[in-house]
Amino acid sequence: MSTENTAHNAAGEPLETLGETGAAWLGEYSQVHMNVFGTPLRVMDHGQGTRVWDVDGNEYLDFLAGIAVNSVGYAHPTWVQAVAEQAAKVAHVSNYFATEPQIRLAARLVELAGAPEGSHVYFGNSGAEGNEAAIKLAKLYGRTLPGATPSMGGKPARIIALSHGFHGRTLGALSATWKPAIRKAFEPLVPNIEFVEASDVAALREAFAQTGPGRYGKGPVAAVIMELIQGEAGVRPLGADYVKAARAMCDEHGALLIIDEVQTGMGRTGSWFAFQREDLSGGITPDIVTFAKGVAGGFPMGGMIAFGAKLSALFTPGSHGSTFAGNPLAAAAALATIDIIDGENLVANAEARGIQLRDGIAACGNPLFDSVRGRGLLDAVQLTHPCAHAAMAWALEHGLIVNAVAPDALRMAPPLNVTAEEVDEAIAVLARIPADLPND
Ligand SMILES: *Cc1c(COP(=O)(O)O)cnc(C)c1O
Numbered sequence: 001m002s003t004e005n006t007a008h009n010a011a012g013e014p015l016e017t018l019g020e021t022g023a024a025w026l027g028e029y030s031q032v033h034m035n036v037f038g039t040p041l042r043v044m045d046h047g048q049g050t051r052v053w054d055v056d057g058n059e060y061l062d063f064l065a066g067i068a069v070n071s072v073g074y075a076h077p078t079w080v081q082a083v084a085e086q087a088a089k090v091a092h093v094s095n096y097f098a099t100e101p102q103i104r105l106a107a108r109l110v111e112l113a114g115a116p117e118g119s120h121v122y123f124g125n126s127g128a129e130g131n132e133a134a135i136k137l138a139k140l141y142g143r144t145l146p147g148a149t150p151s152m153g154g155k156p157a158r159i160i161a162l163s164h165g166f167h168g169r170t171l172g173a174l175s176a177t178w179k180p181a182i183r184k185a186f187e188p189l190v191p192n193i194e195f196v197e198a199s200d201v202a203a204l205r206e207a208f209a210q211t212g213p214g215r216y217g218k219g220p221v222a223a224v225i226m227e228l229i230q231g232e233a234g235v236r237p238l239g240a241d242y243v244k245a246a247r248a249m250c251d252e253h254g255a256l257l258i259i260d261e262v263q264t265g266m267g268r269t270g271s272w273f274a275f276q277r278e279d280l281s282g283g284i285t286p287d288i289v290t291f292a293k294g295v296a297g298g299f300p301m302g303g304m305i306a307f308g309a310k311l312s313a314l315f316t317p318g319s320h321g322s323t324f325a326g327n328p329l330a331a332a333a334a335l336a337t338i339d340i341i342d343g344e345n346l347v348a349n350a351e352a353r354g355i356q357l358r359d360g361i362a363a364c365g366n367p368l369f370d371s372v373r374g375r376g377l378l379d380a381v382q383l384t385h386p387c388a389h390a391a392m393a394w395a396l397e398h399g400l401i402v403n404a405v406a407p408d409a410l411r412m413a414p415p416l417n418v419t420a421e422e423v424d425e426a427i428a429v430l431a432r433i434p435a436d437l438p439n440d
Contacts, residue, residue, distance in 0.1 A: 017397050019056025041111055041396060047074025050415050050422050062401045063414040063426050066265050071294035072340045073415035091329045095321060101331035103421050109305055112272045113289055118309025123326040127262035127292035128168025130302040133320055134258045134288045135172045137306060140314040141256055142222030155219035159206050162198040166232035167260055176225050199238050201245045209255050223256035226276040228281055231263035234406040235373060235380035237280055237355030244282030256287040266294040267341050267416050270351030270376030280375060287311060297337035301330040346416040350376040356423050363430035377416060383408045387437040400429040407440055
């Protein structure tokens with residue numbers, strides 16, 4: 001593939017849009033990879049801090065960070081050292097055995113979540129697996145509710161999920177994921193998972209009210225699952241009043257509130273967990289929190305925290321498991337990530353840089369931008385017309401990685417240690433995105 005050297009980076013220097021080395025690799029990629037992701041934009045080689053370089057030597061300022069995963073940037077020396085030392089020590093042992101990093105990590109997560117005495121952690125390897133575990137725990141919980149025993153004339157308990165919610169691609173997590181385009185082809189999925197309109201208190205009340213005896217009555221609600229900021233839907237906060245009302249309804253009906261913090265957790269929104277932000281949650285306490293993406297700074301890791309001893313005790317030997325669960329290499333990566341976030345005050349940095357980013361975008365004067373939203377470093381800019389993919393491609397060619405999260409919105413989720421200068425640099429590129437890009 002030939003390349004035209006027409007694009008320029010933020011400094012105005014020419015940038016190869018896709019060089020010959022990258023193009024050759026992408027040709028091979030498509031020969032051996034199932035086409036579930038489309039053609040990757042570039043082939044990346046290495047990173048440092050907020051910057052990443054492709055195999056053609058082009059440099060990018062990364063405001064996506066592996067989709068909110070690289071929380072402490074690329075190749076942070078403390079993280080690299082922790083992973084290297086753990087790899088040299090022991091990388092995997094199976095759950096017939098335990099290791100110090102996984103034990104210390106579980107305790108740390110319970111502490112950071114402010115979960116009560118007796119709370120327990122289950123580790124998996126991804127966000128979907130965290131939610132699978134939460135759905136299974138909710139199913140066990142549902143069986144304990146009055147009226148949920150089919151052998152005694154009861155009806156199976158239900159799980160309520162929200163419109164536009166995203167919880168993962170495995171079959172259980174997909175059953176709670178709203179987007180018809182990614183769900184419909186795999187139906188029937190897990191039964192008794194229902195959707196209600198997000199942020200609509202009356203719709204949720206109505207769903208709870210359907211519990212009852214008789215032909216048309218449904219089983220009790222075991223759980224409501226939600227993201228406090230719907231990330232994949234375009235970085236859309238549900239609203240603190242709604243979350244508070246949902247908590248109250250769950251309490252009234254004995255249902256669990258599952259907060260999916262896969263994208264919002266680990267400092268991303270300017271607090272360790274989004275539910276700890278009054279302006280996102282109204283100050284509620286969840287029953288289950290799931291986590292993944294940013295937790296191990298680029299290493300695959302996920303899981304769930306069950307609040308309280310009674311709920312935690314519903315999982316017994318054989319209820320659930322995974323060969324890699326609590327893997328010491330992943331746990332060491334997560335401990336290092338948390339130590340860096342803590343030691344470098346990155347939760348506060350996420351809050352400050354997020355304000356700087358949103359204010360800077362709002363003031364940059366680009367007529368393509370309608371509004372900006374988000375918390376901490378999980379942000380999106382709403383575009384005046386649906387050209388997000390073209391805008392993302394333009395930014396990429398000018399040395400900035402952002403993400404077309406919706407046809408008319410760009411998502412930004414840089415590392416939590418992004419600097420003020422890097423935020424200004426990103427704003428300068430965003431300000432220059434042509435306002436007359438064609439619709440995607
Ligand atoms: C990314 C995401 C998931 C799925 O995580 P995977 O690691 O891709 O399985 C689940 N929930 C939310 C809110 C997410 O953003």
